[in-house]
Amino acid sequence: MVDDRKLAVLRAIVEDYVSTNEPVGSKALVERHNLGVSPATIRNDMAVLEEQGYIAQPHTSAGRVPTDKGYRLFVDRLSQVKPLSGAEKRAIETFLAGAVDIDDVVMRTVRLLAQLTRQVAVVQYPTMTNSKVRHVELVPLSERRLMFVLITNTGRVEQRVVELPDVVDENRVAHLRAVLNVCLDGCGLASVPDKVADLPDRLPAEDRPLAATILSVLLESLVDRHDEKIVFAGAANLAGADFTVGLRDVLEALEEQVVLMRLLGETSDLSALTVRIGSENPYTGLQGTSIVVAGYGSGDKQLARLGVLGPTRMDYPVTMGAVRAVARYVSQILAAS
Amino acid sequence: MVDDRKLAVLRAIVEDYVSTNEPVGSKALVERHNLGVSPATIRNDMAVLEEQGYIAQPHTSAGRVPTDKGYRLFVDRLSQVKPLSGAEKRAIETFLAGAVDIDDVVMRTVRLLAQLTRQVAVVQYPTMTNSKVRHVELVPLSERRLMFVLITNTGRVEQRVVELPDVVDENRVAHLRAVLNVCLDGCGLASVPDKVADLPDRLPAEDRPLAATILSVLLESLVDRHDEKIVFAGAANLAGADFTVGLRDVLEALEEQVVLMRLLGETSDLSALTVRIGSENPYTGLQGTSIVVAGYGSGDKQLARLGVLGPTRMDYPVTMGAVRAVARYVSQILAAS
C-alpha cells in the first residue's frame, strides 16, 4: 500500500512543486526524475496517493500539489535535514560571536535566520524562569524613588522604577541591597518567592515598609513574564510568496505576541526540530504557512525557542538545517557568555 | 494665478482621492463638494493645476490625482492638523501610563501609533547622547569576568560583559565602582570621555590595568550608538494599501535600521511636525510613501523621534494629529519617570 515507488513519486512531487511552484503532472515528473516507468504508471500511483490524501489537484485536469498530509509524510520519512555548508557555518559563527549583550544576540540571531532561510524568522527571548539571580542592584534616583535592577546569569536585565512610601536614606538602601544579594545570589528565579517570603520579618522594624515595597516590585517583575518577548525579522521575504490566505493575516499574526507564543510554545525537547505544517497549525490566520521550530539553551536546559515561518510550500530540508544550525550556535554563544 | 477657487479644487481633489482611492473627475467633484460652479469651469481650473504640476492624470481621459507637489501644497497651506477626540486622548494616556520601563514605553508607543493611524509606526529609542549618568554598576560574574552596567536618567540601561586581564578581587572592583560613580554621577554622556580621561592616573598603579579595561568598554558602549535603535509596528497595515512601488521594498526598508534612521533623522526642532512626501524622500525604495515625523523628549530636550509611514495617499490631517498627540504624551511620560 505504501510501496516504495509511490513514496518516490510523492517525494518527487514535493520537490518539484517546491522548486517550480506549479502543479506537477505525470509527464514532467518522469522527465525530471528518472523513475524508469511511463507517465501512465505514474498516473496510477498518483491516483492512489490522491485517494489517500497525500496530494490533490487544484482543479480537474491540472497537475498535483502536495497536501498538508503529504508534506507531513515527506518531512517525517522522505527527507533528511540538509546540513549547511562550511562557509555558512563559519559565517554564522563569526556573525553571532560579535554580539555584545543579550539583546544583540537575539537581534543578530533573528536577522541571520531570516537571511539564511529567506523567510520570516522568529526568536523568543531566553526565558528567565530557568535562570539564576546574579545580582540585585538598588539605585537611588531621588529621595523617594529608586531603580531596581535584576541581573541574571543569562545576561538578562530587568529594571523597574520603584516609588517609595517614605523618604529613605542611602544607608538603608545599601543595607537592604546587601541583604538581598546575600539572600538571592545564585538562586533560581523560580525559588525567589520562597526565599524572600520571610525576609521582612528578619529585618529591623523600620526597614520593613521599604523592603515590602521593593519585594512587591521584585515579585511583580518575575510574574510579568516579560521573558515571553518575541521578535521577528524578514517580513520582506513574505512579499514574494503568495499565500492562499491573505498576507495581511500573516503579518497580523506576527505582531501578536500571543499567537507567536502559541506557535513556538509546544515543542518538546531541546535539540529536536518541530515542524508544524499548514492546518496542523492552531491559528486560523496561518493556514497555508508552516513553521519550523527548535529549542535553544545553555547547557542542557532549554531556555527558549526559535524558528522560521514560511509558506507550506517551503524547502523543508534546507530550512530545517538552517534552524537547527542556528539554534546550536546560539546555544554555544549563550553558554560561553 | 493661485486664486482661491483653484486651491479649493486642489483641496477637494486631495480629500476625495484620499477617501476613495480613485482618480477624481470634474463632475464628481462638483457633486460632492458644493463649489457653486459647473464641471466645465472646474475642468479649466484642473487644466491649470495640472500645468503647474499639482495634479496629474494617470492616463488620458481619466480623473486627476494629486502629485507629490500637490500633496505638499495641501499639507502646507490647505489643511490643518486634526486634533484627536477626547476619548482617544484618554485612551492614549492610560495605555502609555501602564508602561513599566523604557522598553515598554517604546513598545507601547509604537503599537499605539500603528493602531491609531492604521499605518506603519516607527519609533526611535531615546538617544543617550543628551542624557546623564545616573549610576554605574560593576557586577562580578566570575574571577575574570564582570558585568558593566550603565544606567541613565532616561531609564536606559547599557550592559556589557567585560573580560578582565587578571584575576581581581572584589574589593578593588567595589572601590573602582565607587570612584567611577563619584566621577560620573550626573555627568552628561557626551562629557564622559573627558571626565574619565585622566582617571587611571589618579588610581594606585595596581588598579590601572583593571580601570583601563573597564573604561575602554565604557567608551566603546558610548560610541556604539546603540541608541540608534528603531522599532516599528503595524506592518500588517501595509497589506491593504497598494503601492506604486513593491510592498517588498517598503518592508525591506523598514528592516534596515540605517534607512529608518535617515528617514527620521532630519527633522528640525521638537514639537514641529515634519512631513516628507513621496519623492521628497531620499530613499528610492520608498517612492510612493510619505512619512510624518515628530520629535519627543523630556523637558525641552529632544531625545528622539517617532513617526508614521504610509502611502502618499494618506489622510494627512488625521495622521499628523495622531503623531503630534502621541509625541506629546510620550514626552510627558518620560518627563514624569
Added chain:
DNA sequence: CTTGGCACTCGGGAACACAGAGTGCCAGAC
C-alpha cells in the same frame, strides 16, 4: 503490473466589442 492510446475536461490567454467616465475645446451667455 505496466504501457500506449484516446477521449475528455478545464484553466488561461488572446482577440474583440462596448459601455462609461472623463477630457478638451468652442461658441454663446452673463
Added chain:
DNA sequence: GTCTGGCACTCTGTGTTCCCGAGTGCCAAG
C-alpha cells in the same frame, strides 16, 4: 473677462467568446 452647456474624442476596464494545451482517467493489450 469669466462661466457654461454642448459635443466629439479617447481612453480603461470589463465581459464574452474562442481556442490551445496540459493533464487526467480509463481501457485494452503486452
